[in-house]
Amino acid sequence: MATMAQAIRMALAYGEQHLGVTDIFGEDVGPPLGGVFTCTQGLRTAWNSPLDERGIVGAALGLALAGQKPVAEIQFSDYIFNAIDLMKLAANSTWSSGGEFTVPLVLMTTVGSGVHGSIYHSHSFDAFATHLPGWKVVIPSNPLDAYGLMIASLKDGNPVMYLEPKCLLRTKGLERIPGEPADERELRDRIDAPLGDRSQWKPRWPALLEYEVPLGKAKLCREGTSATVVSYGRTLPLCVEAADQLAAEGMRFDVLDLRSLMPYDWAAISASIRKTGRVLFVNEDTEVTNFGEHLLRRTIDEFFYELAVRPRLLAGRNVPGIGMAPTLEDASVPQSANILAAMREIAIEPA
Amino acid sequence: MRFVRSVTTCADLSVHRFHWMTQVQEVPQSGRLSPAMQLRIHELMVKSRAAEERCIQMSKAGDGWFWIGAPGEEALGVPLGLQVKKGEGLDHDFLHLHYRSSPIAIAMGLEPIDIIRQMGAKATDPFSRGRNFVNHYAVRRWNIVPMAPTIETQFSIAVGTGIAQRRHGGTGITIVNGGDGGTHEGDFATCLLWSIRPGQELPILMITANNSFAISTPACTQHGVSIAQRVKGYGIPTLSIDGNDVHQSWKAIAEGMAYVREKRKPFFIEAKVSRLHGHSSSSGANRVNEEDPITRFEQSLIKGDVATRAELDIVWSRYREEMADAYEQVKREPYPDPSDVERYMYAEPKENYYNPKPRNGFAE
Ligand SMILES: Cc1ncc(C[n+]2csc(CCOP(=O)(O)OP(=O)(O)O)c2C)c(N)n1
Ligand SMILES: [Mg+2]
Numbered sequence: 001m002a003t004m005a006q007a008i009r010m011a012l013a014y015g016e017q018h019l020g021v022t023d024i025f026g027e028d029v030g031p032p033l034g035g036v037f038t039c040t041q042g043l044r045t046a047w048n049s050p051l052d053e054r055g056i057v058g059a060a061l062g063l064a065l066a067g068q069k070p071v072a073e074i075q076f077s078d079y080i081f082n083a084i085d086l087m088k089l090a091a092n093s094t095w096s097s098g099g100e101f102t103v104p105l106v107l108m109t110t111v112g113s114g115v116h117g118s119i120y121h122s123h124s125f126d127a128f129a130t131h132l133p134g135w136k137v138v139i140p141s142n143p144l145d146a147y148g149l150m151i152a153s154l155k156d157g158n159p160v161m162y163l164e165p166k167c168l169l170r171t172k173g174l175e176r177i178p179g180e181p182a183d184e185r186e187l188r189d190r191i192d193a194p195l196g197d198r199s200q201w202k203p204r205w206p207a208l209l210e211y212e213v214p215l216g217k218a219k220l221c222r223e224g225t226s227a228t229v230v231s232y233g234r235t236l237p238l239c240v241e242a243a244d245q246l247a248a249e250g251m252r253f254d255v256l257d258l259r260s261l262m263p264y265d266w267a268a269i270s271a272s273i274r275k276t277g278r279v280l281f282v283n284e285d286t287e288v289t290n291f292g293e294h295l296l297r298r299t300i301d302e303f304f305y306e307l308a309v310r311p312r313l314l315a316g317r318n319v320p321g322i323g324m325a326p327t328l329e330d331a332s333v334p335q336s337a338n339i340l341a342a343m344r345e346i347a348i349e350p351a
Numbered sequence: 352m353r354f355v356r357s358v359t360t361c362a363d364l365s366v367h368r369f370h371w372m373t374q375v376q377e378v379p380q381s382g383r384l385s386p387a388m389q390l391r392i393h394e395l396m397v398k399s400r401a402a403e404e405r406c407i408q409m410s411k412a413g414d415g416w417f418w419i420g421a422p423g424e425e426a427l428g429v430p431l432g433l434q435v436k437k438g439e440g441l442d443h444d445f446l447h448l449h450y451r452s453s454p455i456a457i458a459m460g461l462e463p464i465d466i467i468r469q470m471g472a473k474a475t476d477p478f479s480r481g482r483n484f485v486n487h488y489a490v491r492r493w494n495i496v497p498m499a500p501t502i503e504t505q506f507s508i509a510v511g512t513g514i515a516q517r518r519h520g521g522t523g524i525t526i527v528n529g530g531d532g533g534t535h536e537g538d539f540a541t542c543l544l545w546s547i548r549p550g551q552e553l554p555i556l557m558i559t560a561n562n563s564f565a566i567s568t569p570a571c572t573q574h575g576v577s578i579a580q581r582v583k584g585y586g587i588p589t590l591s592i593d594g595n596d597v598h599q600s601w602k603a604i605a606e607g608m609a610y611v612r613e614k615r616k617p618f619f620i621e622a623k624v625s626r627l628h629g630h631s632s633s634s635g636a637n638r639v640n641e642e643d644p645i646t647r648f649e650q651s652l653i654k655g656d657v658a659t660r661a662e663l664d665i666v667w668s669r670y671r672e673e674m675a676d677a678y679e680q681v682k683r684e685p686y687p688d689p690s691d692v693e694r695y696m697y698a699e700p701k702e703n704y705y706n707p708k709p710r711n712g713f714a715e
Binding site for chain 2: 022023049050052054055057058059060061062063064065066067068070082085086088089092093094095096097098099100101102103104133134136156157158
């Protein structure tokens, strides 16, 4: 099965072939490297930009205004902050011009912990991303969704932030991407750049098929009535794993993979909360002014009298960074054990 | 917030002034515009000034709020606007403008009443539907991309239209302008750097309107070398001109545009201009004692027997009357409907993004 990085690469290749993608660019995005996580290897329109995040987002916005279809990358969301001015402009240009201009662009950036990235390669960006009205925001948790969300983002016609959970980029999927060869080795031979001299190398893309994960649609990964767990990105597979373990103790969870943070699937969350009366939101961004806090607030506004127990949020500690030492990282962002404990607790608490 | 003009001016700093004068003398002085063209330019300068003066009156009278605009930049803006290759799409020029660009836009054919509509934040404001400050245009049919009050960000965005136009070929170029203070932002360096990547040079004409101030901060207290000198370090050809002189502006812009259109490489113009009503309504918007480029141009028109004082006065009264009428009309036009606040958030009508139902007029 394809890794998430291969899935993104294939979706971008599909975008070049069928959706009019004109530019895929950013720091080390073009040859020879094809992205520090290999997501842009072999792509026809990929090129290396100057090391200038403001310029990258500005150029993407200008390209979009000029009728092109750009995909820009900020190598690590930890380094996106000096570009927020330009991101605000991408977000407000349609609104501020009364619909005169639209901004069809995709901005990819890697997020989250799990790769021993220390202070500057572990940031989450979901709270900031969802605080820029005008953007759509997606975050896949598996290769098939990564493929389908990218294709939907490229077709959307608005600025879409595509958050890549970096610790999942090398994980393989359980479901095949439409058009993906059955043999993993064949896929590698076709689309992974060789080590060493790559100057003559060209990918042989498989015959890829269109597959869209609609923006704003969550995925119900596990079903149950004990409680609802809503997550995305790195922590999503941990929630699924915990649900499977707790099944042995007789608990069954609805586990929702949000996939899109803006717009988000409130209908799916609502339906599940109505069913279980218990909801736990899980993400790894710092807990103060966290996107999960917004979901909590809305839960209280709309379901206060229907809840069996207090709704809750499991999120990252409110510290300025994630420390290098594994003990510090584990103490900063939710790990399997924390998630399992929080899920057990919400499921068994007396109503 | 009101500012008293600082006592330190660039005139006090002879070193800076000397730099400036040497730059100016580099400009070739030959060639004149035809009398008909001179009269057309004069008319557009007055038209633009009359619109701005009306907006200033509106801000003082409470018929609008914040004002910021171009009085003092007419001799630079009108010759620029008249030479734009106007239209939609990559074959035409893209414009990334700052908030002192009414002479450019009016020379391109913008109707001043629309500026007055934006000043009044009316629903009829065609650029932003009552959302943005005055003089912040967005005109798709002329490639004037949405303007923003964030200083100098237009220089980063210009890179993108520049890349698209480089790839497209033809003679359409990207034009970007801003103030002297703005050149300290990273976006200015972004535009310079991205437009000289080897083999990837961009067809961008960059213009700095140097009015010697950023709000209250005198340029001479912040610029160690002239802006053009800095740009020269990037290997980009530059011209430094007296932007209060119509003929110099016209020639420099013609030269810069010809270079960019043909060579598909960047060009930079630093133009010294006046700022006749201070920074904005925040500093009172009162007339200050700086050279008026229209007065200067009128003196040359009279001296050159192109027009008489009486003929020029007719132009002034015509546009002042027109603006008074426009103002009366705009006064009767409505503000946007409150429900308009959510419109145009996305390219398509949206049901599924989060916006709480307003309660007591506000989001909860
Ligand atoms: C990024 C940013 N910082 C600060 C401001 C506030 N501000 C508005 S105008 C201005 C001065 C701009 O000076 P200059 O670039 O010389 O242009 P001028 O107004 O003189 O034409 C400042 C600081 C802003 N609008 N944007
Ligand atoms: Mg200035």
